[in-house]
Amino acid sequence: MISVPEAFDIIKQQVNKLPCHTVALPQAFNCVLAKPVFALYDTPPFNNSAMDGYAFRFADLQYSPNFSVIGSVSAGSTFNGTLMKNEAVRIFTGACIPVDADTVVMQEKTIQNTHTVTVTDEEITLGSNVRLKGSQNKVNEMLVRAGNSINEMIIGYLASAGIDKVTVYQKPSVCIITTGTELIMPGLPLQPGKIFESNSWMLNAALNKMFMQTQLYACDDSMQHLSNLLAAKATETDVIIITGGVSVGDYDFVAPALKQLGAQIFFHKVKQKPGKPLLFAKLNNAFIFGLPGNPASALSCFYNYVKPALHLMQGMVWPMYQTALLQNTFQKKEGLTHFVKSVCNNGGVTILNGQESYLLNSFAAANCMAVLPETATHFEPGMTLEVLPL
Amino acid sequence: MISVPEAFDIIKQQVNKLPCHTVALPQAFNCVLAKPVFALYDTPPFNNSAMDGYAFRFADLQYSPNFSVIGSVSAGSTFNGTLMKNEAVRIFTGACIPVDADTVVMQEKTIQNTHTVTVTDEEITLGSNVRLKGSQNKVNEMLVRAGNSINEMIIGYLASAGIDKVTVYQKPSVCIITTGTELIMPGLPLQPGKIFESNSWMLNAALNKMFMQTQLYACDDSMQHLSNLLAAKATETDVIIITGGVSVGDYDFVAPALKQLGAQIFFHKVKQKPGKPLLFAKLNNAFIFGLPGNPASALSCFYNYVKPALHLMQGMVWPMYQTALLQNTFQKKEGLTHFVKSVCNNGGVTILNGQESYLLNSFAAANCMAVLPETATHFEPGMTLEVLPL
Numbered sequence: 001m002i003s004v005p006e007a008f009d010i011i012k013q014q015v016n017k018l019p020c021h022t023v024a025l026p027q028a029f030n031c032v033l034a035k036p037v038f039a040l041y042d043t044p045p046f047n048n049s050a051m052d053g054y055a056f057r058f059a060d061l062q063y064s065p066n067f068s069v070i071g072s073v074s075a076g077s078t079f080n081g082t083l084m085k086n087e088a089v090r091i092f093t094g095a096c097i098p099v100d101a102d103t104v105v106m107q108e109k110t111i112q113n114t115h116t117v118t119v120t121d122e123e124i125t126l127g128s129n130v131r132l133k134g135s136q137n138k139v140n141e142m143l144v145r146a147g148n149s150i151n152e153m154i155i156g157y158l159a160s161a162g163i164d165k166v167t168v169y170q171k172p173s174v175c176i177i178t179t180g181t182e183l184i185m186p187g188l189p190l191q192p193g194k195i196f197e198s199n200s201w202m203l204n205a206a207l208n209k210m211f212m213q214t215q216l217y218a219c220d221d222s223m224q225h226l227s228n229l230l231a232a233k234a235t236e237t238d239v240i241i242i243t244g245g246v247s248v249g250d251y252d253f254v255a256p257a258l259k260q261l262g263a264q265i266f267f268h269k270v271k272q273k274p275g276k277p278l279l280f281a282k283l284n285n286a287f288i289f290g291l292p293g294n295p296a297s298a299l300s301c302f303y304n305y306v307k308p309a310l311h312l313m314q315g316m317v318w319p320m321y322q323t324a325l326l327q328n329t330f331q332k333k334e335g336l337t338h339f340v341k342s343v344c345n346n347g348g349v350t351i352l353n354g355q356e357s358y359l360l361n362s363f364a365a366a367n368c369m370a371v372l373p374e375t376a377t378h379f380e381p382g383m384t385l386e387v388l389p390l
Numbered sequence: 391m392i393s394v395p396e397a398f399d400i401i402k403q404q405v406n407k408l409p410c411h412t413v414a415l416p417q418a419f420n421c422v423l424a425k426p427v428f429a430l431y432d433t434p435p436f437n438n439s440a441m442d443g444y445a446f447r448f449a450d451l452q453y454s455p456n457f458s459v460i461g462s463v464s465a466g467s468t469f470n471g472t473l474m475k476n477e478a479v480r481i482f483t484g485a486c487i488p489v490d491a492d493t494v495v496m497q498e499k500t501i502q503n504t505h506t507v508t509v510t511d512e513e514i515t516l517g518s519n520v521r522l523k524g525s526q527n528k529v530n531e532m533l534v535r536a537g538n539s540i541n542e543m544i545i546g547y548l549a550s551a552g553i554d555k556v557t558v559y560q561k562p563s564v565c566i567i568t569t570g571t572e573l574i575m576p577g578l579p580l581q582p583g584k585i586f587e588s589n590s591w592m593l594n595a596a597l598n599k600m601f602m603q604t605q606l607y608a609c610d611d612s613m614q615h616l617s618n619l620l621a622a623k624a625t626e627t628d629v630i631i632i633t634g635g636v637s638v639g640d641y642d643f644v645a646p647a648l649k650q651l652g653a654q655i656f657f658h659k660v661k662q663k664p665g666k667p668l669l670f671a672k673l674n675n676a677f678i679f680g681l682p683g684n685p686a687s688a689l690s691c692f693y694n695y696v697k698p699a700l701h702l703m704q705g706m707v708w709p710m711y712q713t714a715l716l717q718n719t720f721q722k723k724e725g726l727t728h729f730v731k732s733v734c735n736n737g738g739v740t741i742l743n744g745q746e747s748y749l750l751n752s753f754a755a756a757n758c759m760a761v762l763p764e765t766a767t768h769f770e771p772g773m774t775l776e777v778l779p780l
Contacts, residue, residue, distance in 0.1 A: 052639035076572030156592030157754040164577030182466030187554030202546030249442035360547040
């Protein structure tokens with residue numbers, strides 16, 4: 001049985017970024033840029049007005065504050081005439097500054113007559129209210145580096161520079177297989193010996209939170225059914241998450257099915273609680289995570305192993321644990337790393353009651369998992385713990 | 391012109407939670423519970439085994455550690471026989487404990503023969519390895535309070551209790567209308583006087599991050615087109631976000647169109663930078679946010695006004711600003727609240743360069759907005775600022 005850090009290392013060694021592909025910018029939300037993006041144009045592409053007002057040549061103010069208004073230019077159009085001495089053009093926000101003009105006075109700081117305008121702005125300087133061509137970015141300038149995760153701000157920035165496609169790492173396709181003859185779907189009448197299946201909806205929601213889609217499959221405790229399903233899914237998905245059947249009992253068919261199919265099993269069993277039976281394998285090109293069937297164990301393993309692996313595959317980094325000061329007392333036996341459902345707040349962390357692997361009520365109240373190292377046994381207020389925000 | 395706190399107050403007064411509806415549990419992800427959820431059953435619904443092992447009556451150990459194995463029970467089935475003195479049943483994880491048994495010994499702590507088993511676990515006590523009926527929750531117990539936002543952990547918890555439907559506040563339906571004759575879509579060739587439209591993709595991504603869907607419309611600077619579109623959309627969406635045309639110039643048709651349609655305009659113009667022209671109105675049952683066309687202004691108003699309003703409508707709370715210590719120096723004029731693109735880290739906040747309302751490059755590097763109050767002018771390292779994480 002390997003330790004938690006050994007298990008992490010094995011996953012980091014095996015899992016690589018998926019290939020990149022080029023997608024429409026709106027579809028790249030939450031994906032990681034595989035190539036830097038360079039500007040196709042200067043942005044703004046032309047000098048333009050920051051205000052509704054009048055565009056003129058600043059030097060003309062030395063002659064008179066009075067200007068003849070010889071034309072008008074609104075956003076989206078251009079003024080193609082020539083400005084003579086003390087001539088101005090009516091201009092609106094975003095409109096292209098006429099070639100001969102260099103300054104805009106906002107309309108609130110003018111006196112307007114039928115065909116003339118008087119500039120009354122005493123603070124105006126050369127270039128006032130003009131947004132210069134290329135002042136956001138110059139053509140060929142790097143706009144966003146590779147490795148950045150694309151958020152709404154980057155989408156806006158790239159769109160404003162005219163970019164409509166980007167090259168990003170693919171997001172892994174994920175399939176969830178729940179196993180267990182004892183499971184029935186929520187909403188159906190409860191039958192003797194049966195319990196409600198919760199792993200599929202729970203893990204599906206956890207993946208939706210990562211902006212990933214999943215396929216859901218249920219399988220009974222049959223070696224043949226499980227083998228068939230694994231063989232089929234391993235050819236068409238990047239990651240298979242199986243819950244249940246991963247221990248070493250008479251009804252635990254995950255490891256035997258994988259062995260029969262010739263999968264490479266990297267580890268099976270980790271010195272941890274919950275989630276000791278955790279299995280990590282590869283079949284064809286699909287990585288397989290065998291999680292315990294107990295919902296709290298399955299979710300703990302998802303957060304600590306599967307989610308970081310999914311991050312690596314899409315070009316993100318393995319999440320770092322943060323640190324927080326323990327607020328309460330906790331004891332455990334030596335020999336296993338414990339991942340405990342906890343509440344973090346203001347730099348403190350409180351370990352919740354109800355850590356048993358089949359209990360989800362403490363998870364529903366938690367906002368982080370705290371890590372209790374393998375060899376430690378007593379935990380007192382004030383100790384620094386590693387925590388994983390959920 | 392009203393102040394920022396006045397604008398916030400008006401929105402809080404006008405905007406209410408949307409009606410609630412009952413949805414399938416998986417569809418409730420990121421929704422807010424409108425009614426508490428009560429348990430339909432005890433969970434677990436029966437005493438069950440935490441281990442693969444043997445179930446027996448603990449009192450029988452006083453006679454002998456040797457038991458006759460008279461049956462077997464796996465997860466999902468039940469054992470309907472009767473245990474006589476020093477009789478045991480083979481049992482697997484999750485299986486129902488036979489009525490006469492009270493304790494399970496894990497198989498690793500037994501010696502197994504053909505029809506008998508010897509218990510060798512010296513630490514075993516009454517009830518060992520038995521998960522008691524109702525130990526997660528009892529029938530009729532409240533599982534989750536109203537007001538909780540449903541995350542993957544709550545989905546798992548409720549599913550494990552057999553819940554397949556919940557009553558949640560509806561998420562608002564949102565329509566984004568971009569206006570501006572000067573706009574062309576990214577990817578098309580740039581034409582004189584035109585700029586690339588970025589607000590629709592940017593705001594759509596911001597809404598996707600909130601797990602909300604949108605409809606996108608583009609409208610030129612035409613009073614008639616805008617009126618028609620507003621009239622149609624106001625009957626079928628909860629929130630309309632318009633970008634551009636919201637100032638008071640000759641080509642700003644948002645306010646005139648709303649007035650013509652008989653909309654109630656709650657405010658138009660706020661003492662802030664960016665986003666001074668911000669407009670908030672209601673037409674039929676749709677709330678309308680008129681945001682400036684400049685992408686950075688539009689996004690700033692989205693984060694500070696629209697997103698909090700969308701939170702209120704779906705039963706969440708108005709987001710609280712956090713505080714952080716300023717790391718650099720900044721100056722501004724008195725009279726407007728400034729929302730400045732900034733980077734927060736380890737309790738410190740640094741105001742970025744490039745705060746002009748048409749620049750998105752600083753937004754692409756920001757992770758928060760800092761709030762610079764209306765009357766303040768000088769900001770020095772060590773001052774405490776309010777920040778809104780993005």
